[in-house]
Amino acid sequence: MADTLTREEKLYRIRHTTAHVMAEAVLQIFPDASIAIGPPIDNGFYYDFDLPRSLKPEDLEDIEERMRAIVAGRHALTREVVGKEKAREIFQDQPYKLELIRDLPEDVEVSTYTVDTFVDLCKGPHVESTAEIHPKSFKLLTIAGAYWRGDEKRPMLQRIYGTAWETPKELREHLAWLAEIEKRDHRKVGRELDLFSTHEAAGPGLIYWHPKGARIRGAIEDFWRAEHRTGGYEMLYTPHVGKSWLWETSGHLDFYRENMYSPMELDNAEYFAKPMNCPFHIMIYQTAKRSYRDLPLRWGELGTVYRYERSGVLHGLLRVRGFTQDDAHIFCTPEQVEEEILRVLRFSMHIWSAFGFEKVKAYLSTRPEKAVGDPADWDRATESLRKALETEQMEYELDEGGGAFYGPKIDLKIQDALGREWQMTTIQFDFNLPERFDMTFVDRDGREKRPYMVHRALLGSMERFFGVLIEHYGGAFPVWLAPVQAVVVPVAPAFDEYARTVAERLFAAGYRVEADLSDNRMNAKIRHAQQQKVPYMLVVGENEQKADAVSLRTRTGERPGEMGLGAFQEFLTARVQGKELI
RNA sequence: GCCAAGGUAGCUCAGGGGCAGAGCAGCUCACUCGUAAUGAGCAGGCCGUGGGUUCGAAUCCCACUCUUGGCUCCA
Known part of the structure; x- marks a missing residue:
């Protein structure tokens, strides 16, 4: 591959070719499949197929294996300008391709790309050889339904999404990013x-x-x-509701009705949410x-x-x-x-x-x-x-x-x-x-x-x-938003009363502070507060009680240690007002 | 709405025609503890809803419903 290509251009080619390789692999399994389109997209690629049966997740492993085998063949990608007539002949058994050919503008140069045994109608560009695709730098991700040309009235095809990168390291990083997204999913965190x-x-x-x-x-x-x-x-x-007059006047009933809740009838009039x-x-x-x-x-x-x-x-x-x-x-x-x-x-x-x-x-x-x-x-x-x-x-x-x-x-x-x-x-x-x-x-x-x-x-x-x-x-809200800003953790039940006092004083000062008076041990309380992503943990025992103080631990694991209760309150106020993360 | 995969305890999930399971959470008891899980015990279920097949259904079939991934990336 020419070194003058930008990273974006290289990735585009890799993803595009990987999509073709996937199509070849799918055709190995389903020789009669119809193929639709397979473009590179953000972070990867997809290809749409019309298949005799629904794909199962296990199929992806099979397809991926076959793709690795194809890539290992170090096949050259060859481009051929064929013209519409020839293209129709080549793809005579491929209805979706024929439709694409039909809709191509007359003045466009119709070309095909061949990799190994797979010929696709394609404007390119591609990598020069599958040797440029590292067998461990791509992965198939999901199977999805997709309408032919995004049109609900056209047939539903099966789409396979994959991700592809220049190096296995980049693939690993991308997969880690996907895992992080899953970890932070608001439904899970919620x-x-x-x-x-x-x-x-x-x-x-x-x-x-x-x-x-x-x-x-x-x-x-x-x-x-x-x-x-x-x-x-x-x-x-x-x-929350308004009579139909309002929505007629606004035009919503003419242009937006399908997005509105059905009307309620009252006194012979219709009210809409x-x-x-x-x-x-x-x-x-x-x-x-x-x-x-x-x-x-x-x-x-x-x-x-x-x-x-x-x-x-x-x-x-x-x-x-x-x-x-x-x-x-x-x-x-x-x-x-x-x-x-x-x-x-x-x-x-x-x-x-x-x-x-x-x-x-x-x-x-x-x-x-x-x-x-x-x-x-x-x-x-x-x-x-x-x-x-x-x-x-x-x-x-x-x-x-x-x-x-x-x-x-x-x-x-x-x-x-x-x-x-x-x-x-x-x-x-x-x-x-x-x-x-x-x-x-x-x-x-x-x-x-x-x-x-x-x-x-x-x-x-x-x-x-x-x-x-x-x-x-990821649920670790800045202090000013955190639902619980601090948890007071007594080291032993003997200090429950002091913990309660600390929490009450901070609560009275306007902060969302709670004392953990459960019969768990201290370590468990800290762990729990940590999992709840509470910004500050205030550990209190004999020393703190004597000094009217708290021992501060942050959810980031830092331990500034003992500070007077008044000093902590000032600290908290400053953090909240400054909209600090921690 | 359409394609696909799912719905089993509060949560995460196992089981897959013959007694409903685990871990965590919850409750009870004991322990009285210094910075990420103390231990033991108990309780917890219309196996999404409705219908069918069967001697017998959480399990097989059908319908519905909800959840999830997509349905915008144009050779």
Whole structure:
């Protein structure tokens, strides 16, 4: 392989070729199989097959063995330009390939790649020889169903996902990363730390927050409210259901009904659980004639919404049917838009940094083909978004035409401790609802004008954010969020009373501190606190009791040792205020 | 919704036509302990739900339901 290739290019080739090798292995087992597509993807590759029977996990081992044998043959990858006619002949027994050939543009050079006995329709590129693939640097991971061309109406194929790297070491590191993801899985950690649950019998996709989860949420919400207050927001509380009039006016019944819970009938009227908070905030806006002097209005709400998600897509806290958005709507004049967007963006970055997320990527989505509203407004809005990003010197990707039909937006994706990206924040213009509800404000010149409306959710939803937060920290929350900030561990029952006093004093000072007065031995208590990822363990015995002190041990295993109770309280206060991890 | 794998004690899991199992957690008792598990005992189950096959079903078959991995990466 040429040394001039970047690492990305090399990996692309390795993964692509490995996918072909896998297809050959599968064809050895199922000579009559139809093959679909097999591209390289992030961290690996996949290939889709139409097979006479369902694959079993054991099949993967068999396929992998065969792949190693093929790779060991050090086969050259040969490219041949064949033209559509010839391609049709070669793949006459491969219906999916024929469809691909049919859909290829006329001016494209149709080529095949051959490795060993396997010929595939492929534009490449590939490695030059399978000698470049280390037999221990790839691994097949999972079997999945996938629709041909991602279309639910087309046949369901069987997809095999694999991962492939340049060296066995990289493969091992990748597998370790996958193991770490599994270890931090918020569903697992949520159970171990007693944070939340779901109940299939009581309704799938609905979250129950246990006391310890609720403590964390409480800490998040307290912080969130305080920041919004100083950030110039007012808070609202609005109902959970609304009559069909509201949803007809908003347009949700026309465009969003399939995501809404079925209506309840009361007094010959239909009420729907809210999938969004916006129409309610608009109702409040409409209770007064608004002047330009009132604007901007920044109204926030931790609003719980319900949306129907198909059963197959529900996933722990990350994809649910009921969740609380940290929602806000900004109503402002066209002149204020630029300033307001900049404020929201700065505010978001401030919040993300407080939660320990420093890497944030921005995505700007502009006007799609089908859109409502005056193009001049779109331009102004889009420009304000772009300007805000540039003023903040944030790198962003442009998604031209990727906006919703009702307005352009900025999405922020945060990167977690494992390098995964999560889309959380959205700052979204809306040129639809102000029109539909005929919202107005009276401008300086005495004329009624249409206000600009911006939706924004920073954390997104409390549930989803909690899920990401759990995985980001692996359950070892920073002190200010930890459900139990410190556990007092008496060395023997004789010191239970003192332990209780210590815990009560710290609790009274506003901290989440508990004494472990179970009849376990000290070592077991420490182990338990450690497993619960409690930041601080305060060991107390005769020495500490005499000195009105505690002996500090951190969950990271450090032992600063004995310190006065007052000193520890100061220490704790500083850590909490500084939002320290430990 | 579709494909696949699953659902056995609170949790993690074994068993797979003939008495329902283990570890951890829980409870009781003893031990009175200095930085990651003291010991002994006890209790705990409609084997996801409904139907079928069978002398007999947690186990085999069917349906449903929930959970999990996917269904966006385009030769």
